Amino acid sequence: MLDKRYKTFMVLNETGSFTQTAQMLFITQPAVSQQISSLEAELELQLVIRDHGKISLTKEGIKLAVFAKQIDLESHKIVESLKNGIEHLKMGCTLSLSSTILPKFIQKLSSKANIITTKINNTQHILQNIRDGKVDFGLVEGNFDKEEFDSFFVQRENFICIASNNITGSTIEDLFSQTLLLRENGSGSRAIFENWLATQNYRVTDFKESMEIASPSAIIEFLKQNQGISFMYESLVTDELRSNQLKKLDLQGFHVEHPISLVFLKNSYFKDTYRKISESI
Template sequence: MLDRRYITLSILATTLSYTKAAQRLFITQPAVSQQINSLEQELDTKLIEKDGNRIKLTTAGHQLVQYVDKISFESDRVLQQIKTKQAKQTIEVGATLSLSIFLLPTLISHLVRTNPKIKTVIANTNEILTALRQGKIQFGIVEGNFDKNEFDAVNIRHENFVGVTYPDNPLAKYNQLSLDDLMNQTLLIRELGSGTRDIFANWLATQNYTINDFTNQVEVANPSTIIHLLLNKMGISFMYESLVTEQLSHRQLVKLPLKNFDISHPINFVFLKNSYFKPNYLKIAQKLIN
């Protein structure tokens, strides 16, 4: 079990208040200060510093809290595994909105064979990574960027990333388009924090453009809504080809023949770095590899 001082540091990192931390721990405020001071002396490093009338964690403090939270989450899961029969254990899995449509069902179909209780969290990449840090999920499938020092990952596949529009769009008649040809179109784009948005924004940057260069922008947090708008003859968008395979095959939507736009992006199965359960997670990830 973790030293009480580390738990105190973790709670202080959440509250950023000695008073609130004391209330959460049912101890006095001086006791909280004493525990933090003791920990800093033992480690010979500053963990908390003043920021005006407030407090904040130092870089070392952030690193230690991240480690403490990981150990705490893992310990809770090990104890739960010991106490609970497999049939009663719950698997918590996260997926980004795009991947929840075409990849999460495959993952669930594999998991349900041995784990009848499954809980899913559907959110954007940043939110899935936060859920991992907070122990709300055990692993996730994401397409966005992540810190390889913080998370382990298995690349499970690559997905083609395409521009799409409705067949009646005047752009659809061209054999090749430039970015300038798209600027007056209504761009249907995902929200900040979305891996899909990041992919497109990063590519635009290589061409010396930004999303704000588009005259009309509609930010939509759900890929299914974006597809619905495209089918109703609104604008253009950029997404994984697997999201619109059926619509493309029936020519309800068409690809934009954009010059120098050839993107295939990795899809990753992610979990906390050096997790005790890593062998189990690797087995699950292997089932998703084409």
């Protein structure tokens, strides 16, 4: 468990103020300053830059704050698992995977661990929830910083162009006159599509019109009403393709697969637990 100096330092990192840190911890401002100075002396590192009443963390300080936060979060989880004899897992999942992989995942996992929370949001929100300790791990399809997060591969998903039945086209250029339905910024699906567009030297703004819609299911309903094109995982529209309510457009040069990953904080004590979970899917 971390001593009080590290906890004070974590709060200081969040507030950026000795005064606010003291108020949050119900101690005096000199006590905060003394604890930080003691920590710096023990580690023989400068953690905080003091400049005319303003403070900022050194690069070493930033790294220590991130590490201390992870240790604090995981130490409480370790004690909880030792007391209860079972690991209670808080899980995140992106919207695109919530209706396809998530139900199967929870069903297989139910006999191995206790899922007490499942948060569903876009990739960037899930990653932030992992940082903040709101979830222990997440199922994501978007990109993530491999210096900050570790992961286990779960499976690959086909990423396709899907369209209303009245739309035709064999190249991305053929579709620029259509309305593009796409997810919001922060969505893994949007990032995958925008990254591919960039490799072709195009942008979303090359489409005549685009609409941001946060829900994959809502995008599918718009498409069924003959309102545009979109790019998403094939597993999301399996039934619609089979029943000919929508169609897949095979575009020249567009062949995209993307890995689904189980993502968690780097150097996590529970890495082996997450490995076993990923292997169970």
